[in-house]
Amino acid sequence: MENELTTAQRAKVLIEALPYIQQYNNKIIVIKYGGSTMVNEGLQRAVMGDIVLLSLIGVKAVLVHGGGPEINEALNKMGKKTEFIGGLRVTDQETAQVVQMVLAGKISKNLVNLIGNIGGRAIGLSGIDGQMIEARKMSEELGFVGDIVNVNTQPILDVLEKGYIPVISTVGFDREGNCYNINADTAAARIAGTLKAESLINMTDIAGLLRDKNDPKSLISKLNVSDAPQLIRDGVISGGMIPKVNCCIEAIRRGVKKVFIIDGRIPHSILIEVLTDEGIGTMFV
Amino acid sequence: MENELTTAQRAKVLIEALPYIQQYNNKIIVIKYGGSTMVNEGLQRAVMGDIVLLSLIGVKAVLVHGGGPEINEALNKMGKKTEFIGGLRVTDQETAQVVQMVLAGKISKNLVNLIGNIGGRAIGLSGIDGQMIEARKMSEELGFVGDIVNVNTQPILDVLEKGYIPVISTVGFDREGNCYNINADTAAARIAGTLKAESLINMTDIAGLLRDKNDPKSLISKLNVSDAPQLIRDGVISGGMIPKVNCCIEAIRRGVKKVFIIDGRIPHSILIEVLTDEGIGTMFV
Amino acid sequence: MENELTTAQRAKVLIEALPYIQQYNNKIIVIKYGGSTMVNEGLQRAVMGDIVLLSLIGVKAVLVHGGGPEINEALNKMGKKTEFIGGLRVTDQETAQVVQMVLAGKISKNLVNLIGNIGGRAIGLSGIDGQMIEARKMSEELGFVGDIVNVNTQPILDVLEKGYIPVISTVGFDREGNCYNINADTAAARIAGTLKAESLINMTDIAGLLRDKNDPKSLISKLNVSDAPQLIRDGVISGGMIPKVNCCIEAIRRGVKKVFIIDGRIPHSILIEVLTDEGIGTMFV
Amino acid sequence: MENELTTAQRAKVLIEALPYIQQYNNKIIVIKYGGSTMVNEGLQRAVMGDIVLLSLIGVKAVLVHGGGPEINEALNKMGKKTEFIGGLRVTDQETAQVVQMVLAGKISKNLVNLIGNIGGRAIGLSGIDGQMIEARKMSEELGFVGDIVNVNTQPILDVLEKGYIPVISTVGFDREGNCYNINADTAAARIAGTLKAESLINMTDIAGLLRDKNDPKSLISKLNVSDAPQLIRDGVISGGMIPKVNCCIEAIRRGVKKVFIIDGRIPHSILIEVLTDEGIGTMFV
Amino acid sequence: MENELTTAQRAKVLIEALPYIQQYNNKIIVIKYGGSTMVNEGLQRAVMGDIVLLSLIGVKAVLVHGGGPEINEALNKMGKKTEFIGGLRVTDQETAQVVQMVLAGKISKNLVNLIGNIGGRAIGLSGIDGQMIEARKMSEELGFVGDIVNVNTQPILDVLEKGYIPVISTVGFDREGNCYNINADTAAARIAGTLKAESLINMTDIAGLLRDKNDPKSLISKLNVSDAPQLIRDGVISGGMIPKVNCCIEAIRRGVKKVFIIDGRIPHSILIEVLTDEGIGTMFV
């Protein structure tokens, strides 16, 4: 099918991207990447391709990744059992080290490798590098699950200025030298807010916010943050989406201009969201 | 028809542009723009859109324009009669002033205005500004028709560095303070050569070089410059195409990496040539 | 006579210029150049010589030129008739194009050529270049006669920083892509004000403001802007001088430190005004 | 005892460091850190303290670390069995991932954390970041054990310029997107050579080269590289020291001015070697 | 004795300096140097060594020197008699010239020479250079004894930025072209205050402020500036110390963070004060 694209159609696509390129030129876009979209190799390559393209056309792309499944896998392999309290993993020092190792050593560097392979230039930064994410214990019970005390964006800006795409693993540090597991959605929102990013894009496994979960056509394409509480009360936003939506709202509140939840399962959904008239997913305003 | 483009198709076009964007990133492309493609208002807007897009994605685009038809029109309106010798207009001082006025005051500034309107930033430079194109008389008979003595690219580089697209009118100056009409094809080749441009794109009214003029499918898509003399002897390259082809060869000789003759009548032919797998027109190597 | 200048006298002139050079060092002086002083070739060369000298001794000289007579001449040659309302030319699109062509293509580039010939470096900028002068219609009747909406001094500052003398033609643009004829006195005052220039020098065909028109010795060498309304009521300032004086007052109001009306018919009147103890013409304070 | 240091003694130590500080000011010192000295927590803190001090007094310190024991530990925990050929671990893709994860995610980030805790600023870079270390298979049998094809020092220089201490994990990449385990001694020598470092310091578990293994007083404090082959033949250099010594020789050959093997078990041995008259260990010349 | 320092002790001294180096990194320390500590050649070399060391480890050291004894000696040699009023020398123009000559020509340049000899880079600046210290007569009777009208720190900052240690002689100038003798303590306090220095160190011939002059153990190691008046009333601060203490207080008032009076007779007292846990002398807070 695609072979049938005429040159006129190709040119049209490119030229339609013009106003979006103008709008995002030299602006920061933070992309939160995680979940099942990270597992599919073809999708992963497509996402990294999108980010390289954005960076080449003058966008300052910052990638923040998660990695729950791979952490589980590593803990399992090592025979490390973990308990959960309120859905959060009780994280002793050894577990925190595994989290750090998987996020900063495996996932982050593999993404950097893939970006390099596609022709981009990236550096993997954890929240420990350049003392980027200072954390403290959320509660004594949970151990090294961190609340963010402070985000120091200097290492991110330094790496951007030198022309690299920062690939950020959300582990944190404290003044005693401990390391922490930090929720990636929360960190991405906080980083985007502190950077006063133009945009924060959350890639998920769902088709944006649906008014009716079973009807993909019921997508809420634009959501005023003041309407969110009602949607939560109505159960339209529920379960795991609640904290994600709260992160989006928090990002808006901290000064990010546009926040999106997009469907990461669609190849090149970032490009489509950023560079075309078609929005996919939900925009928070 | 175009409405039927899927998001997947759109993304594919954008992502296919990636290697080309990488290749041309921060490189200079000189675009020679002239002839009938300049007269059609829709085409003009498309060409300027292409150039703004290139400049936004990190290409240093330099536009060199001609203007024969508008010069004729202005001379006619003013009742100024001109003689021709060997196809070249005998150019007295008054005529040279009209040429300068039309090129540098009308065409150049209208293109700058159009670029601004589309969202780009341009500055119109004539060969007189910053003493860019030093000229001398080609012959006494022809008057102020100029051969290029020297090209000073400093004003072009200064304007590029400040983030503007230079829009160049090919008039020249000499040490006595005269102004000259300079052939735009020759000037574009010389400027591209002196700038060590990555690419020179000549927009024409034809479908590139055709082996058989009457068969658009006989396009020569790649021409080794060493084969050109034979093609001229064979009459494949003839008439007005001979000097155009010679300019292309000269540009290659002066260090331009890739030189193209493309069909300016196709909308967005620049984008298609630069950013897609499809070449349109003839590439000189 | 001049041959009899001793070396002591020469040195004295140079050394007397010292405090003025100190005062204007690295400061912006906007020079409005127009009227009959622009027609005389010897005077024109003297004026450009003055500006090159100022720029060499560290003054950031900005030249704003008019061009009424040459516009008339071009319109006449083209057989284009124009109507006047309230002293202002009714300007249709075609006329506006002629204005742009004459100002930006002929006068501006000829001044740039002359400056280059003397040994300076200049670039001709119209109000269209870099979207410098945004305009709107003064009235529907008058057509493309423009009021200034906004002055963007970035292109002027960019060109100054790169070491060129900007030679500015006062045509404007609007968001629809039209071009406008802008009064050069008004534009010069507005540009000087936006640049927070140290000085604005208006070159005219008269010996500054005379208390008695017929007595050149009755020159008002210093005028407090608050006294201007009374002088207008008294008829001392009258006719074409009223708008000129109003532009001077406007420039003072917008933050220009010193504004002068000087006699452009005296060779090197700029140098004499700027670099010697002798003031010629009227200073507004 | 140390409490008895007089102020005069303290001052003497500081002032004696002066010529060394002058000599290394703004120069690059590459420190290879590995083996058992890395396991002792107190020693580790002392080493990082030394590096922070060097970086504060104007030395551009670059840390290259190994991590054999921790890799073994992780593989064991994961129940991953590995075979050895000629002392080198057969490294399949999964093993290579574990190596990358431990080096770049655990060791590197823990060192960065410790440096931050002491008051320095560091960023962990693997050979994958910024495509620093390009590798290829040493042999098919060994799998992803890499020979270095090319070292790109740009990311190291970028990170240094921004004021961070680069902490380098020696994993490599290839054009197919694979990752490789690279010998840390070899990589440190190659990096130091490509950086034209002033000095390369190899921290080991031994007291430098001893002429008689059992006599710590038989230290060879200076070794001419041309004498090394004879020492190998004589068995003075033997076993695991042979490749280490060969790396030192290679570094000298590639332009590093001074190469040391020092005893990492002595606290602050780096400071003593770099900033005092006392050499500890063996210097290659 | 000193020979018995172990490597561990040496390393300990260096590593203990770490937090102080961090604290003073890139900060300005003004050192007032004068009195008898300047006469002893060994001490002088030690002081300059300390300053070179500070500058090498990233401190911006600024040296302000006095020179009373050498001025007296020069005046005596020249047979120039001088009168004193209230302890201040009546300074005619000729005497002022001798002061300038001795301070700026002899002492300053000898210190610069010594710094160069040790391996540092210095430039001698008087208060006349770059119009640094503008002065006026303190009283008509005293002649050219100057009160400071204004301190222009630009020349100091320029010289620091270019990597030199400024060695400052406290002579001043006025708008009539006269030169003045300026009290060095006063000038150092004023310069430190205007530079918003991190620290001002006054080197004296005494062991800091003693509660009991005859008991060196009665050192006041920390003095709150609000307690100074009482100490003066009590006679603890008396004689020549009163103006010195007042200068310290003035420096604190003008924004210097830490001000010290230290015992210049102890070799390397600056290093001990700045880089070790031991304070010697009195700190004003």
Add this chain to the structure above:
Amino acid sequence: MENELTTAQRAKVLIEALPYIQQYNNKIIVIKYGGSTMVNEGLQRAVMGDIVLLSLIGVKAVLVHGGGPEINEALNKMGKKTEFIGGLRVTDQETAQVVQMVLAGKISKNLVNLIGNIGGRAIGLSGIDGQMIEARKMSEELGFVGDIVNVNTQPILDVLEKGYIPVISTVGFDREGNCYNINADTAAARIAGTLKAESLINMTDIAGLLRDKNDPKSLISKLNVSDAPQLIRDGVISGGMIPKVNCCIEAIRRGVKKVFIIDGRIPHSILIEVLTDEGIGTMFV
């Protein structure tokens, strides 16, 4: 008389300076200033005025001064007797200190003060500052009379870059920390040569080189350096002029473009030489 200068004449002088200003723009001119022209206060002010003017119009002026008479005066006042061998003063350490003190402390700073008073910005540099002039003993007998071993122009370039006029006293240093008296003509030639100055101007008490000493009209206005030996043999160049001429020749040989001996007794002779058509004195080519 001078009152009779017309504005036209004034303007003519200024505009005639234009090509010279262009030629010397951003170029280095070294001015050797000494002898009796330095004693006359009016002349001194005129010379400093010339230098300030040159620096304001973009010339990088470097002033090198002598000071024989004032050194003698100071030595006499101090009752210091000195012997001469072959016309050169035997210089013990004490005498060398007086030379340094007078040149660097008195003359240099007084010139800096005067330049500041006129409105310029200067810094006095001796050959000791920034280790500019390294010297060694010419002979043991003469003591600290120095031959130049090396000129380090970095401090001169640093001071010029920061916008100051360097005022240079020609004392030197050696690696033992001694100071030396250096001949100012020799030093000026060497400095100009090392700086690759555009021009070296030697101000003397004579009217340039005269073919007949008694006839001021016999001035040799241009001297080819190859003709100098013959003129020395003929006695046209004799006595104290021989070393001066040799310095000029040496400067030419070391790459200075134009070297002049001009009559310092004529007020503003520098300006006349540099900025007018009239040459005064002798030019070496």
